[in-house]
Amino acid sequence: MPFHNPLAKQPESYVKKKEYTFNKTLGEGTFGIVRSATWKAADPPINVAVKVISKRILRGHDEIVKDEMNVLKGLDQPHVVKFLDWFESKDKYYLVFEEATGGELFERILSRGRFTELDACRTIRSVLSAIQYLHHHKIVHRDIKPENILYRTKEEDANVVLVDFGIAAHMKDDDEVLTSVCGSFGYAAPEILAKKGHGKAVDMWSLGVITYTMLCGYTPFRSDDAAALAAETQRGKIEFHDRYWKNVSQEAKDFVKACLTVDPKKRITADEGMAHPWLTEHSAETQGTHDISAGLRENYRKRWKSAIAAVRASTKFRTFAQLASESRSASQSSLQTGGSDSTDSSNAFAGEAGKISPPTKRELYSEDEDEEDGENNEFFDSEDGTAVKGNLDGSSEKLPKKEPGLVEKLEGKLEDMHLRSPSK
Structure with missing residues (x-):
């Protein structure tokens, strides 16, 4: 596929951009940003979240974005984020989703005054129903983590929704073996770390890691060293420490163990999970009303989250384009023959740094490249969140701060970091 041509005319779909009024930035990652916007063409106008992706970082591998859209098209389930529209400019892709404004899973729990096992059960059942729906449609998400589980609104009874399908895969059939190394450290399954090929499991x-952490406040695998964490994950030894688990039901522990089974063939499926006693027989009488949020308050922010951050900061993450250069056949050959790096599972999340720099904030926020006339462009955001006026010659009333280097960007956005690969 040819590289982006800066002299080319705007694509036909670019006319849709006029239907949107862009507002504040909701999030920022290595490959793009998510901006709040108002979709004026909707009746009535609605608030949406627009994922803006730089074409430069894709280096001609536009199929990465198109694969994500193909996965999302036609999906309709209460706990799966709704994909509404898309368009492109010469230098960016714009993916439009419903806006989930209620906050991330664990942050929302921490902001509550009380959270019981019954609450946890209901939340996990909602997330699992989304996973079950995806699996029935031969889709594996591959990056399920608390940051990708959002509450739709700030209302007390708001639904949770599963978001970010950037590395999801649409399988040809249930027996297909996916071979790319992908996911987020701390949540990636043993078979991914061991490069053995993987599937829906x-x-x-x-989900098992999330459930365990939700019930006690810390992750089942806690090493702050990348190689040690990978080895610990592959061993899969789980402990239920009495201090935090004494008021948690046996059914909940059984569900966690069923999810965190090292052998993917013996691991519980989504259908089996939905029929598990913990999720089908839940009630205040069987699970009690004990507040389990103390574990999250005591452990999640102070210990586990910082430990995972340390691992991610010390591990080099590959970019979309670096991984795009690796063919599926080469990846599969390495996996099957046990290549030179197959003995070190921590290398599954390592890569060469510096080959490709992330898109600058100016590229993502500024509309300079999108304008075809000679007038001033739209406002874009500076790093400190203030609006500044940008001009076609690159000048502005307030210039953005110096863009940090790749290492600083990784360390500053740890919660957004995960290894992505366009190959299955």
Whole structure:
């Protein structure tokens, strides 16, 4: 596929951009940003979240974005984020989603005054129903983690929705073996770390990590060293420490163990999970009303989250384009023959740094490249969140701060970091 041509005319779909009024930035990652916007063409106008992706970082591998859109098209389930529209400019892709404004899963729990096992059960059942729906449609998400589980609104009874399908895969059939190394450290299944090939079962492992952490406040695998964490994950030894687990039901522990089974063939499936006693027989009488949020308050922010951050900061993450250069056949050959790096599972999340720099904030926020006339462009955001006026000659009333280097960007955005690969 040819590289982006800066002299080319705007694509036909670019006319849709006039239907949107862009507002504040909701999030920022290595490959793009997510901006709040108002979709004026909707009746009535609605607030949406627009994922803006730089074409430069894709280096001609536009199929990465198109694969994500193909996965999302036609999906309709209460706990799966709705994909509404898309368009492109010469230098960016714009993916439009419903806006989930209620906050991330664990942050929302921490902001509550009380959170019981019954609450946890209901939340996990909602997330699992989304996973089950995806699996029935032969889709594996591959990046299920608390940051990708959002509450739709700030209302007390708001639904949770599963978001970010950037590395999801649409399988040809249930027996297809996916071979790319992908996911987020701390949630990736053992078979991914061991490069043995994987399938739908990886989503159930990730759900098990989330469930365990939700019930006690710390992750089941806690090393702050990348190689040690990978080895610990592959061993899969789980402990239920009495201090935090004494008031948690046996059914909940059984569900966690069923999800965190190292052998993916023996791991519980989404259908089996939905029929598990913990999720089908839940009630205040069987699970009690004990507040379990103390574990999250005591452990999640102070210990586990910082430990995972340390691992991610010390591990080099590959970019979309670096991974795009690796063919599926080469990846599969390495996996099957046990290549030179197959003995070190921590290398599954390592890569060469510096080959490709992330898009600058100016490229993502500024509309300079999108304008075809000679008038001033739209406002874009500076790093400190203030609006500044940009001009076609690159000048502005307030210039953005110096863009940090790749290492600083990784360390500053740890919660957004995960290894992505366009190959399956």
